[in-house]
Amino acid sequence: MIIIGDKLVPSAKFFKISNIDEIKNTEANSTLYFLFNDEILKYCFENSLDFAVKIESIKEAIYANALNAKYIIAEKKLAKKIQKIAENYMFDSKVLAIIETNDEFEDIAKVEIDGVIYKESLL
Numbered sequence: 001m002i003i004i005g006d007k008l009v010p011s012a013k014f015f016k017i018s019n020i021d022e023i024k025n026t027e028a029n030s031t032l033y034f035l036f037n038d039e040i041l042k043y044c045f046e047n048s049l050d051f052a053v054k055i056e057s058i059k060e061a062i063y064a065n066a067l068n069a070k071y072i073i074a075e076k077k078l079a080k081k082i083q084k085i086a087e088n089y090m091f092d093s094k095v096l097a098i099i100e101t102n103d104e105f106e107d108i109a110k111v112e113i114d115g116v117i118y119k120e121s122l123l
Contacts, residue, residue: 002094002114002115013031016034032051036056055078071093072093097116
């Protein structure tokens with residue numbers, strides 16, 4: 001299980017962006033994070049950048065995977081649905097469910113989602 005944002009487990013830092021211009025202000029070799037956006041998604045794909053994208057639908061998850069998102073981030077209920085699709089179509093992207101505390105690890109593990117990301121890591 002991938003765990004991002006936990007105090008005990010080291011992980012890559014995410015840099016939240018809301019437009020393409022903000023990319024130049026991020027650290028080299030960092031993982032960009034943004035809410036689903038066609039233009040940013042395409043730019044990251046064309047420039048081979050590591051990125052995580054927060055999605056709101058299965059369609060957005062399919063696009064994110066097709067354009068090489070490292071991580072697809074979703075609320076728990078949606079992440080469960082996407083994980084099944086990701087396994088069936090052998091997504092390269094990893095599905096992360098948004099959690100608030102480590103008390104949620106067990107529930108996420110039981111439904112076999114790739115990993116978790118703390119909500120506070122996305123602010």
